Amino acid sequence: MSDPMAEIKASFFIECEELLEALQDGLQSMYDGEGDAETVNVVFRAVHSIKGGAGAFGLDGLVGFAHRFETALDDLRSGKLDTDPHLLKLFFTCNDVLGDLVRECRDEVPHDSAKLDPVLAELDTLIGGVQSEDQTAETVDFEVTPLSLDLSLDGQDDETVSDPIWKIRFQPGPMLYANGNEPLFLFRALRDIGDLSVTCDHNDLPPLAELDCEHAHIGWTLTLETTEGRAAIAEAFDFVEGLCTLDIKQKETGSSNLEALVPLPPLGGDAEWPADNGAPDLPRNDQVNSAPTIEQGNFPEVAETPAARLEAAPPAERKTGAGAAAPRATVRVDLDRIDRLVNLVGEIVLNQAMLSQSVQAAGIPPNSPVSTGLEEFQQLTRDIQESVMMIRAQPVKSLFQRMSRIVREASAAIGKDVRLRTDGENTEVDKTVIERLADPLTHMIRNAVDHGLEANDVRERMGKAREGSVFLTAVHRSGRVVIEVADDGAGIDRDKVFRKAVEKDLIPADSQLSDGEIDNLLFLPGFSTADEVSNLSGRGVGMDVVRSAIQSLGGRISIQSEPGHGTTFSISLPLTLAVLDGMVVNVAGETLVVPLNSIFETLAVTQEDLRAFGPSTHVVNIRDSFVPLIDLGAELGYRAPLDDYTGGVVLLIGQEDGLAAAVVVDAIEDQRQVVIKGLQESYGRVPGIAAATILGDGQIALILDPIDLITQASGRTRPKAPRHQISNHENLNSSGAEE
């Protein structure tokens, strides 16, 4: 992107997202009744800035909508409109539409008029009733001249004359200087459009002793020979109009009607005055004539010197929202650079671990300077690592705001009154985690609105608030981030879930399941609780897909439900995808790392627990349930399957709905945090392997993808898992597997 305008445009769309966020925040505070005058200002400014930028890039559709929205907000600000729930609902919709328009402009796709038009109409009705003349004029300005400073009076001027000599009498008032104007520059501008001669009129100059340098004592008479019309001349005096006495007369035209002092129409970029200035506006005329302080040569003793005026109005007086946050200094950095830094810091962590190990191996006493220095180094490395990880971290706020829209749309589609309540929006998580969380979260939110909450009438009958609530919270808990999606609905109908599961042949009809186990059936592939898949949360995605998405992020998901009071889904995620809590295991002489979040339990295998199941398949008895045994060494091709696994260590690998398999290894070495090194770039996808890492002693170890491994293994050795295993898994899950 070498084109600077293209870069600014790209940056504009990023800024728009920030502004939309502020807008949504503001509307939400207003909706919650926490807004004050400054909140409305913030909201207004956000829309205003979007409009401003959009105008600069000629994004007319966006400008048009933002302008109407802004007008409505301005009416609210000035008290013409009242804050009521209906209005705020409309504003929320406007917010959504504005966001869509921004993204459509960014992606250069046409606007969705089916969505836009009804909102536009509603806005027009709203502001139409109260719209004043000014605003109409402004609208015209925006629609007609999106990219000009003024209305290009030159060229349109029908007064361009054949005998073009103009006599201009120009007498500055004191305010002209106080406002920073410089007559010299005005003359230069006039010189640019014709031949100019200037005569200084200093008749009013007092004797030196009486000279007050704050006053304007000098006037000028200018003679300009130009082919340009009056408008072009007047344009040069645009900024000083009203701060001087000005008389522009055309000489030698014979048109005596121009002898009169003609006030100048303002010539800014506004359209409030017609472009053809042949007929000066009378009110303006009055205004100019009635400005007593600037009568030529008769300046009153001005109490209003600039200094006095400014002292009377201290700067703080105009501050709006003094308590508002200062702008945060930010630097935009390419993500690749940060990732490189993250990787390098990972190397340092590894390096430091190796060094510590060598120092220990060399028998250096722990209180020696080397050891204590190394300890400090270790602490520092950890701090650096944490800080670097924080660079990639983003507050979950943007994600939560998207959910707010999902709730609005879902509740409108299904006709329930639903309110999203969020907490912990500033909780920070790795950027990638946030991006990849959007889809599963969307699905869960839709589920909560669609299936979780009862209809309004039902709620009322049950003595609940008519409006249902969906809660979305984020919190940091022991090195992970926990995101909860909860509703205050009916809770899971366990009988129904059970029946459905039996119907779908997911569990045997005689299964004895605990409440928790039934709830977890929701995560089974192909499960859907809705009697008919609604077009809202349906869409062919089940909670099993949500669960896999969470797991692919190194996360876990669990469910809790209380009949009559609602359901809570908890997602626990790592703060970063760059490091992982792993269990270092040994199998067939190889060292491997198993992600800790996939291990429910570890146990030693005894002779009695093992059963052969066919020629090459073993199962292990765990609290009276049989779980297929997977020999990790054999699975990865390190060795041939063993005849006897007695003495091995079993890692119970599972998912929240139940156990998937018992993976047998030779020994557990350690449990530690490891830095993830991707393999895909060099090796492509390796089945059963997620990534690699380097251990403290410099050894390279592969990180397992246990679920993938189990899927692979079961696909080969057990064409189809026996149905009853699922319920067995459930038992195991509840007995030993809670995090």
Next chain:
Amino acid sequence: MTMQVLAVDDSRTMRDMVRLALTAEGIEAHVAEDGIHGLEVLEEIAPPDAIITDINMPRMDGFGFIDAVRAKEEFRSVPILVLTTESAADMKDRAREAGATGWIVKPFDPAKLVKALRMVAG
């Protein structure tokens, strides 16, 4: 000597655009995000040849900023252009009353911005 201009606008896009328009003309641009930030930047840089400011900004708006600038002896007569989308009839009067030298209505044409600057700052 290079002309130095301070541009104050809460919109990053606007700041970027003003900066681009100015630097294309060989004018050195400093930027600030609101009135208070603008005053801070003024403390740090050499007195600029002109200031361009937005009106509607958080913390301290353009009017407050102009007031504060004019209250400082060394900036009493520095040319200040108001950059605003507010083309309401009284905008210019208010800007002028606050002590602005001139105005530019957004969206602006870079050439007109520079022209307006030349008009007030040479």
